[in-house]
Amino acid sequence: MCGIIGIIGTREAAPVLVDGLKRLEYRGYDSAGIATLVNSHIEGCRAPGKLANLEAKLLVDPVPGTVGIGHTRWATHGEPTEANAHPHMTEKVAVVHNGIIENFRELRDELIAAGRNFQSDTDTEVVPQLITHLMRQGRTAREAVAEALPRLRGAFALGILVAGDDQIMIGARRGSPLAVGWGDGEMFLASDALALAPYTQRVSYLEDDDWVEVTRDGATVFDGEGNEVERPVIVTQLSGAAIGKGNYRHFMAKEIHEQPEVVGQTLHAYYDALNDRAEFPGLDIDLFEVPKITLVACGTASLAALTAKYWLEGLARVPVEVDVASEFRYRQAPMPKGGMALFVSQSGETADTLAALRYAREQNQYIVTLTNTPTSTMARESDHVLLTRAGPEIGVAATKTFTCQLVVLATLAVAAAEARGTIDRGEAAKKLAALGDLPSAMSEVLKGESAIEEVARSLNEARDVLYLGRGPSYPIALEGALKLKEISYIHAEGYASGEMKHGPIALIDEHVPVIVIAPSDELFDKSVSNLEEVAARKGRIILITDEAGAEAAGGSAEHVITVPQVDPLASPLVTCLPVQLLSYHAAVLRGTDVDQPRNLAKSVTVE
Numbered sequence: 001m002c003g004i005i006g007i008i009g010t011r012e013a014a015p016v017l018v019d020g021l022k023r024l025e026y027r028g029y030d031s032a033g034i035a036t037l038v039n040s041h042i043e044g045c046r047a048p049g050k051l052a053n054l055e056a057k058l059l060v061d062p063v064p065g066t067v068g069i070g071h072t073r074w075a076t077h078g079e080p081t082e083a084n085a086h087p088h089m090t091e092k093v094a095v096v097h098n099g100i101i102e103n104f105r106e107l108r109d110e111l112i113a114a115g116r117n118f119q120s121d122t123d124t125e126v127v128p129q130l131i132t133h134l135m136r137q138g139r140t141a142r143e144a145v146a147e148a149l150p151r152l153r154g155a156f157a158l159g160i161l162v163a164g165d166d167q168i169m170i171g172a173r174r175g176s177p178l179a180v181g182w183g184d185g186e187m188f189l190a191s192d193a194l195a196l197a198p199y200t201q202r203v204s205y206l207e208d209d210d211w212v213e214v215t216r217d218g219a220t221v222f223d224g225e226g227n228e229v230e231r232p233v234i235v236t237q238l239s240g241a242a243i244g245k246g247n248y249r250h251f252m253a254k255e256i257h258e259q260p261e262v263v264g265q266t267l268h269a270y271y272d273a274l275n276d277r278a279e280f281p282g283l284d285i286d287l288f289e290v291p292k293i294t295l296v297a298c299g300t301a302s303l304a305a306l307t308a309k310y311w312l313e314g315l316a317r318v319p320v321e322v323d324v325a326s327e328f329r330y331r332q333a334p335m336p337k338g339g340m341a342l343f344v345s346q347s348g349e350t351a352d353t354l355a356a357l358r359y360a361r362e363q364n365q366y367i368v369t370l371t372n373t374p375t376s377t378m379a380r381e382s383d384h385v386l387l388t389r390a391g392p393e394i395g396v397a398a399t400k401t402f403t404c405q406l407v408v409l410a411t412l413a414v415a416a417a418e419a420r421g422t423i424d425r426g427e428a429a430k431k432l433a434a435l436g437d438l439p440s441a442m443s444e445v446l447k448g449e450s451a452i453e454e455v456a457r458s459l460n461e462a463r464d465v466l467y468l469g470r471g472p473s474y475p476i477a478l479e480g481a482l483k484l485k486e487i488s489y490i491h492a493e494g495y496a497s498g499e500m501k502h503g504p505i506a507l508i509d510e511h512v513p514v515i516v517i518a519p520s521d522e523l524f525d526k527s528v529s530n531l532e533e534v535a536a537r538k539g540r541i542i543l544i545t546d547e548a549g550a551e552a553a554g555g556s557a558e559h560v561i562t563v564p565q566v567d568p569l570a571s572p573l574v575t576c577l578p579v580q581l582l583s584y585h586a587a588v589l590r591g592t593d594v595d596q597p598r599n600l601a602k603s604v605t606v607e
């Protein structure tokens with residue numbers, strides 16, 4: 001969503017703020033800005049567009065001061081103009097905000113009636129205006145903040161500066177993450193610890209309705225009732241080294257190529273290769289007894305969940321329900337006593353998924369979160385956390401976090417199947433060994449990147465692209481379409497192959513590329529029939545299959561992308577690589593901003 005950062009210390013604030021915003025830019029990049037206190041009055045600098053625009057402005061017109069706040073924006077209310085960029089400032093208060101103030105209209109009307117002049121179209125501006133209004137009525141800054149916060153409805157993480165007092169910086173949190181960074185003679189605020197890694201690895205996370213007074217020497221946290229509370233300081237493992245692209249042109253390319261390594265690392269957190277056993281220490285639910293597993297997520301994470309449905313039902317015979325969080329959170333789904341609810345979210349902060357988690361908590365489910373962010377809100381609100389070890393994923397398009405989610409879910413399916421006796425020890429060991437072979441199989445696919453890049457050229461001029469898959473390849477078809485849409489802006493749809501004849505087949509002609517994901521599994525022959533239906537209508541087929549599949553059906557395809565033959569359980573982790581590379585190279589050919597596609601953000605922490 002948006003990224004916020006603040007520093008109160010002795011060094012110049014602006015360079016630290018800009019460096020921190022670079023690490024937060026993946027959360028949104030419609031505009032950026034900073035504000036500092038200079039001789040106790042507020043100075044600001046804001047720019048529409050990427051952070052580079054703000055940097056250029058600061059070169060010409062630097063902003064001094066050792067206390068400052070910064071913001072990089074994903075627009076919710078108000079176009080991404082300079083006037084709508086954060087920080088929002090009055091004559092007394094500067095504020096940066098991540099989230100949405102849902103009752104901003106009534107507050108805005110009330111404050112305008114009280115004589116306040118608004119400069120922007122944003123929801124955020126009501127915060128500095130309300131605090132200023134209360135201070136003008138005689139409250140101190142602390143009193144004004146303490147009185148203003150309960151009046152706000154919606155989600156917020158706030159950084160606040162008050163003119164006339166360069167000894168404090170104030171933070172507040174409800175629904176959007178906010179970390180306090182503990183330095184030596186300097187203190188920080190940030191949306192996530194990644195932004196602070198070069199300066200401190202000691203952070204504490206505010207809880208909902210907390211607010212904090214930060215001085216150069218420390219922080220005092222207050223809960224929603226105004227009581228002073230302690231929040232533990234933890235040491236993160238995040239490195240201070242700037243996360244670079246290495247010798248790749250984009251973070252997405254780097255992260256696609258990291259997959260064999262990080263999938264292997266993630267797998268071995270749950271797979272005891274010595275004894276060929278799956279291990280889930282601390283998962284305190286009986287996989288034999290569990291009556292149902294409900295899987296909820298958004299976007300690519302929801303497609304990892306949908307893939308897991310095939311494995312958990314097919315292998316372990318566990319009843320599974322999958323839904324996207326934005327639907328699940330409102331449909332009052334009945335949930336069985338003793339059920340497990342598993343939330344998939346690389347950021348662990350997606351608002352819809354977090355809300356769905358809280359609904360399942362009310363339904364007394366055993367809550368598990370599968371995430372790449374151990375310190376996230378969802379992780380903190382779960383009974384058990386399954387961690388992926390993908391490392392920070394900077395590209396907005398999820399790639400390595402997706403395959404790491406898949407490998408954990410596949411391992412869980414094997415563990416559940418063995419616990420329920422639907423597979424014996426030997427079959428479980430065989431399945432796990434197949435997952436253990438994934439790093440080499442995935443590396444094999446990535447070696448064929450240049451051929452896949454050539455195939456991507458055939459998508460470049462397409463108006464519509466169809467992706468088809470059956471069984472566990474169906475979610476991969478959906479993921480392929482999502483990837484192509486979100487980074488190349490080419491319209492694409494993913495469909496269950498068997499569904500094509502119920503409508504989408506009308507789309508097919510010689511202008512429509514149809515990407516068929518069909519490893520030589522038990523559904524292969526059915527997929528070949530669908531492929532022939534496409535060929536009969538001159539559809540331009542791109543077949544993603546293995547050697548056996550290519551031999552059997554390659555003749556009708558314009559292009560065949562061959563992947564290594566693997567166990568059906570491992571197959572989605574192998575066939576998803578060509579769809580990632582196709583979308584990446586199509587986007588590069590179209591010149592879109594691959595790592596920061598338009599209108600998107602890495603973590604959507606608002607509804």
Ligand code: AGP
Binds near residue numbers: 300398602604
């Ligand atoms: C995937 O490429 C997108 N960036 C998006 O769909 C993402 O998967 C979704 O927003 C969920 O994010 P999360 O995993 O952090 O919850």
